[in-house]
Amino acid sequence: MSKKMKKYKRYLPLYFMMVPGLVYLIINNYIPMGGIIIAFKKFNYAKGILGSPWTGLDNFEFLFKTKEAWTITRNTLVYNMLFIVIGTILAVAVAILLNELKSVMAKKVYQTVILVPFLISIVVVSYLVYGFLSTDTGFINKSILQPMGKNSISWYSDPTYWPFILVIVNVWKNLGYNCIIYYATVVGLDTSLYESAAIDGAGRWKRIWHITLPGLKTTIITLVLMSVGRVFYSDFGLFYQVPMNSGPLIDVTNTIDTYVYRGLMELNNIGMASAAAVYQSLVGFILVLSANMIVRKIDQESALF
Amino acid sequence: MVEKSKAFQIGVHCFMILLMLFCLIPFLLLLVSSFTAESALLKNGYSFFPSEISFDAYKALLVDSSSIFRGYFLSFVVTVTGTLSNVVLTLLFAYPLSRRDLPGKGFFSFMVFFTMLFNGGLVPTYMMWTGVFNIKNTLWALIVPNLMMGAFYVIMMRTYFTTNIPEAVLEAARIDGAGELKMLIQIVLPMSKPIIATIILLVGLNYWNDWLNGLYYVNDDRLYSIQVLLNKMLMDVQYLMTNAASSLGQSIQLPATGIKMAVAVMGALPMFIIYPFFQKYFVQGIVIGAVKG
DSSP: OHHHHHHHHHHHHHHHHHHHHHHHHIIIIIHHHHGGGGGGBOOOTTTHHHHSOBOTTHHHHHHHHSHHHHHHHHHHHHHHHHHHHHHHHHHHHHHHHHHHOOOHHHHHHHHHHHHGGGGSOHHHHHHHHHHHHOTTTOHIIIIIITTTTOOOOOGGGOGGGHHHHHHHHHHHHHHHHHHHHHHHHHHTSOHHHHHHHHHTTOOHHHHIIIIIHHHHHHHHHHHHHHHHHTTTOOOHHHHHTTTTTOGGGHHHHOOHHHHHHIIIIISOOHHHHHHHHHHHHHHHHHHHHHHHHHHHHHOGGGOOO | OHHHHHHHHHHHHHHHHHHHHHHHHHHHHHHHHHTBOHHHHHHHOSOSSOSSBOOHHHHHHHHTHHHHHHHHHHHHHHHHHHHHHHHHHHHHHHHHHHOTTOTTHHHHHHHHHHHHHOOOOHHHHHHIIIIISOOTTSTHHHHSTTTSOOHHHHHHHHHHHHHHSOHHHHHHHHHTTOOHHHHIIIIIHHHTHHHHHHHHHHHHHHHHHOOHHHHHHOOOGGGOOHHHHHHHHHHOHHHHHHHHHHHHOTTSOOOHHHHHHHHHHHHHHHHHHHHHHHHHHHHHHHHHHHHTO
16 A cells, blocks of 8 residues: 555656646536537526526537538538648649759748748738739739729629639648648658669659659548548638628538537527537547548558557 | 750749749738838739839838737737747646656546547537636637647657657656656756747747637727737728727828738738748648647
């Protein structure tokens, strides 16, 4: 007994160190997890979370009867798929090209510059987009469409273009980030393979096709699966801030995250908002677990757990 | 063959330069517009080649110092205190987790990790912070929720400790009679400078760029950080006008179109200043984070 006590006493300082972090985790993460019961209640501010009456799955029933339930699911999934496919192809291509360059200096400059958009807040990004798309003073309307004799487009009230705009903005913002990860992998590949390929007389494209791409395979699969695990989550700023919360665009910009926000803050529809959030958390959880299971099968090292 | 290789190199350089332009041109439009006279902006719109250069937008910002500079100052305070708290919390949590012999290590690691898989979502989070902790319209709202410690950084730091700090070093210190806190400060900390620098930069970036906490928890305009202020100005032109009019007096014609861009430039500026010097750490952080998240 005393020996065991002594053993734990030795670790006491270590446990003390963890107290602030644990308290934070419990408050910031675990208490809200318990709060998902709101979705199963008829929430009433006066009665509080615990005092509000249970309603079973009513909130979910209401949610899935609305047209929005389908729209937000479709938007969240389709945009994420587009981001994953286009983003990955471009990032891998740029990483490989970067690696083929001889000048060390140039490589560094390119790498540095394409990461810049990643470091900028989405609020500033929405200003950049506004500079191009503003109906009265935007660059595209004033400097491109008007001189060509074409009519101005009211970008912020015409949903036709937004799927493209959102994809472009997303690629613009995240290309550098993804590219750096793939580039780090390419640089880490075994150079002796390249040398022997060169001796065998393999051309550049052959080398890329037979050595670089296979070398990147694990990283690509891992990162793609990780993103697939997160397809139920969207970048709130991209879908809310960049289109400037514009009503006419809502059909193509509403995702689960923006729906939850609007339900909670603008429409005061707590039931629906919390049901949508729980729907997101649960499906998201299942997706992450499945994605990780597949990653584990492919490459144990890359799995999250 | 040599010729072909040279042509290829030039081709790749051209492509990369185009890509760089694609990344930078939006910023150029922002910058040029912020230095364009209001009349030119209203006539020709935001453009790369202004017909008339002017510093009016920045002058107006200087006169209307109350909101912009308060926002700047607030962002600065929030970023510094938030980043420091985050790094201290992360360090104190990650170090014990890196100790192989710690009883209960698996449980605590899982507790951190699970927050990456599942979350309660916005509704209960919002109700807890506003209802239980009453942080609405306080400075805490910008610092505490969501950003003060993240599983991602804890795991990143723990992994760094386990792979880079040999147990023998710690063992030797223990034999010399050093306590855990002393070991952390005198041995672990000096050996972990790169990872700490990386985490400081990434967390600092999160704090500086954060506007969500402001959006959720703040509607008192004395507590608008620069990003929240930017958000309000873009979404609500009226806000900009009334806010500026009250401090300038109605008589002055405000260059609203240009001011928007000038404020955005100020919001992005600190990143542009810091980034070139710390580029290495940003890249390092991204690579470590992705390889072992």
